[in-house]
Amino acid sequence: MTHSLKTNSCLPIWYLLENEGGIIGCAGLITNDFISRIDLCPWVCALYIEEDYRGKSLGEKLLLKLKEDTKIVGFDNLYLCTDHVGYYEKYGFVYISDGYHPRGSSSRIYKANLIKL
Secondary structure (H helix, E strand, O other), X not given: OOHHHOOOOOOOEEEEEEEOOEXXXXXXXXXXXXXXXXXXXXXXXXXXXXXXXXXXXXXXHHHHHHHHHHHXXXXXXXXXXXXXXXXXXXXXXXXXXXXXXXXXXXXXXXXXXXXXX
């Protein structure tokens, strides 16, 4: 995260949600999420909301911000890999295939088209 503050590159970008000085959520935009589809970029990573703050649409707000910023820097699509089924679909992500991690496990790959934003 520290290095991303000093780079001239548009990625990575890190997002934090705070409440009264404490971090309650986060997400990132990165060039690759350690998955076999290195031809796809950029990727959502590390989306997390503290348990006490879940159910308040904070994950949705982070995803909308990531989509907006991804489009602003010139990308037409945004990707993520996950084992969760049913969450990201609510926010415009569509399953496209499975991808493989360096140690052999797999995850579902999702894509959000940003052209309509």
